[in-house]
Amino acid sequence: MNPNINTATATPASFEVDPTLPGVSFFGTVRSELAKLRALRTSWWLSAITVGLGAFIAGAVAFSFRYFMSNDPDITMDALELAVQGQAGGYFAMILIGSLGVVAVTTEYSTGAIRSSLTAVPQRPLLLSAKALALALWTAAVAVALILVSHLLTSLIAEPLGLADIADPEIAGLYLSTFASILLTALLGFALGVLLRSSAGGIVVLAVIMFVFQIVLNILYGVTQGAAWVEILVRVEFMHLVDNLTNPFAGEYGSVPAWEPWQAGIGLVIWVAVPLVVGAISFSRRDS
Amino acid sequence: MITAENLHKRYGSKTAVDGISFQLPPGKVTGFLGPNGSGKSTTMRMAVGLDRPSSGTITIDGKPFAQHRAPLRTVGAVLDAGATHPGRTGRAHLRVLAATHGISHRRVEQVIELTGLGEAARKRIKGYSLGMNQRLGIAAALLGDPAVLIFDEPVNGLDPEGVRWVRGLAREMAAEGRTVFVSSHLMSEMSQTADHLIVLGRGRIIADAPIHELLETGEHRVLVRTEQVAELANALESSAVSIEHIDAETLQVTGLDPRSIGRRALEIQAVIHELTPQLGTLEDQYMKLTGEHVEYRSGSIPEEVAQ
Numbered sequence A: 001m002n003p004n005i006n007t008a009t010a011t012p013a014s015f016e017v018d019p020t021l022p023g024v025s026f027f028g029t030v031r032s033e034l035a036k037l038r039a040l041r042t043s044w045w046l047s048a049i050t051v052g053l054g055a056f057i058a059g060a061v062a063f064s065f066r067y068f069m070s071n072d073p074d075i076t077m078d079a080l081e082l083a084v085q086g087q088a089g090g091y092f093a094m095i096l097i098g099s100l101g102v103v104a105v106t107t108e109y110s111t112g113a114i115r116s117s118l119t120a121v122p123q124r125p126l127l128l129s130a131k132a133l134a135l136a137l138w139t140a141a142v143a144v145a146l147i148l149v150s151h152l153l154t155s156l157i158a159e160p161l162g163l164a165d166i167a168d169p170e171i172a173g174l175y176l177s178t179f180a181s182i183l184l185t186a187l188l189g190f191a192l193g194v195l196l197r198s199s200a201g202g203i204v205v206l207a208v209i210m211f212v213f214q215i216v217l218n219i220l221y222g223v224t225q226g227a228a229w230v231e232i233l234v235r236v237e238f239m240h241l242v243d244n245l246t247n248p249f250a251g252e253y254g255s256v257p258a259w260e261p262w263q264a265g266i267g268l269v270i271w272v273a274v275p276l277v278v279g280a281i282s283f284s285r286r287d288s
Numbered sequence B: 001m002i003t004a005e006n007l008h009k010r011y012g013s014k015t016a017v018d019g020i021s022f023q024l025p026p027g028k029v030t031g032f033l034g035p036n037g038s039g040k041s042t043t044m045r046m047a048v049g050l051d052r053p054s055s056g057t058i059t060i061d062g063k064p065f066a067q068h069r070a071p072l073r074t075v076g077a078v079l080d081a082g083a084t085h086p087g088r089t090g091r092a093h094l095r096v097l098a099a100t101h102g103i104s105h106r107r108v109e110q111v112i113e114l115t116g117l118g119e120a121a122r123k124r125i126k127g128y129s130l131g132m133n134q135r136l137g138i139a140a141a142l143l144g145d146p147a148v149l150i151f152d153e154p155v156n157g158l159d160p161e162g163v164r165w166v167r168g169l170a171r172e173m174a175a176e177g178r179t180v181f182v183s184s185h186l187m188s189e190m191s192q193t194a195d196h197l198i199v200l201g202r203g204r205i206i207a208d209a210p211i212h213e214l215l216e217t218g219e220h221r222v223l224v225r226t227e228q229v230a231e232l233a234n235a236l237e238s239s240a241v242s243i244e245h246i247d248a249e250t251l252q253v254t255g256l257d258p259r260s261i262g263r264r265a266l267e268i269q270a271v272i273h274e275l276t277p278q279l280g281t282l283e284d285q286y287m288k289l290t291g292e293h294v295e296y297r298s299g300s301i302p303e304e305v306a307q
């Protein structure tokens, strides 16, 4: 017998992947996710509307303030108060960019693209965190643009806010808190998108969190004549915390006691972290 | 190398994959056959970690897919043609995937060229035909020049040129020592592409054998055209052979190979014009194997409709 008979039927040498070639990387995945956001028309629309609306509101606020001032010189507002008014566009930014957070995830599910993404990056925690970081970077850029444009318009149109006041610690702090609340809301939207995998569902729940809770709780607060348990709910409600974080005058007009900004900030982080962690766990486990 | 060990997948009360084990060696094209709903796609999705097994394991080179450091270079998968964002261009889709592994734009252009996407790469995916989508899926699978290829019905929607190209691609990839796993409904396709077949029925393996073994156990069916129909039919007659008269000159003989028929014809001096082994023996074999395992059976068409 020919001892080499087996070589004739043996399978060819197995193909080896060159181990020096780069593997999947977090940085590469973030770049990939940023490219997805850039390629999504919704991102551009929502971001453009956010900045445009913010600019419009800041301009309108500043002009009307100037108009009232010229009619009635007794009206006064200091620079910080005016800056707060000028950032009113931040509220719209939250719902718009929050919706972008939802859509950034859910389009992958509605189109099925998630299956391509997961075969390229099957390490799900890595994929999800890269997605979150890409969204955060995009949101940060939009929020900075919104805040700067609003500041620019408000300070150019109305006294006493000046262009250079952006370096004032109180005003800079105000802008930072607006920035943080937009970023946190984007991540809340993202978490809802991961959990619900439906654009409509995610946006509706986000709107409920942002608008409905507040209205319902305020009615309840009135009906129960300020019951203690309702007061607790009112104080931990999402938009109440946002207001306490971003509005230095929140304590002066609120019906319930205001938190310190740092306390409100922690509250908001919890609001975002809980759905994010639950979403991440479910994302890592479920079938796609 | 793809290894499945006692792999199960249940969706609620529905068992899609019911305890299958197999090992796919590199350097071979393994065909994955089975009727609709028999669990082929589910098995392939589990191989790349899209679905998690209810129990059992499926690994690539000994490790779950997600534990490889370079997944795109380890497995190229075409699981369903629609796994793309329709608003992106084909090129953008490929670049997004390439970015995760630091794969160059040059490689993206290469796979565009290789799969014949060409000009279509500039267009938004929503305008793609089924075949273009399939080509884009294959381009994505080839991006990382992977050691394992998993194709779920890759010829679905392709034109004849495309079908031939995929067949060649699968063979070529296997010849380079890669593991190639292809599911298909077309038995004839498999007989030309695969070295080895795994046949699935209702989530269980009903055959796992080299393709020639499956073919050998299949029955021979030969078309014979002769001037002496009656004489030849008499001469071939035996209990193992069945003969069907197609027309005045033609017989269809089942149960005898062409060589034996030729010899018999020579013995009785019959003139033969044609002796054609009938394709589809694999198909028959497949139908026989899966017959009792089919879940979704076609009803017969009511006669009025059929006419």
Ligand SMILES: Nc1ncnc2c1ncn2[C@@H]1O[C@H](COP(=O)(O)OP(=O)(O)OP(=O)(O)O)[C@@H](O)[C@H]1O
Pocket: B011, B014, B015, B016, B034, B035, B036, B037, B038, B039, B040, B041, B042, B043
């Ligand atoms: N996500 C899911 N949820 C529930 N059931 C599922 C799911 N995916 C597959 N199934 C069921 O599992 C079974 C196997 O499906 P699978 O898609 O793996 O079959 P297949 O062999 O690929 O069929 P086909 O030839 O039609 O592509 C089917 O009965 C199907 O209905």
Ligand SMILES: [Mg+2]
Pocket: B040, B041, B042, B152
């Ligand atoms: Mg299938």
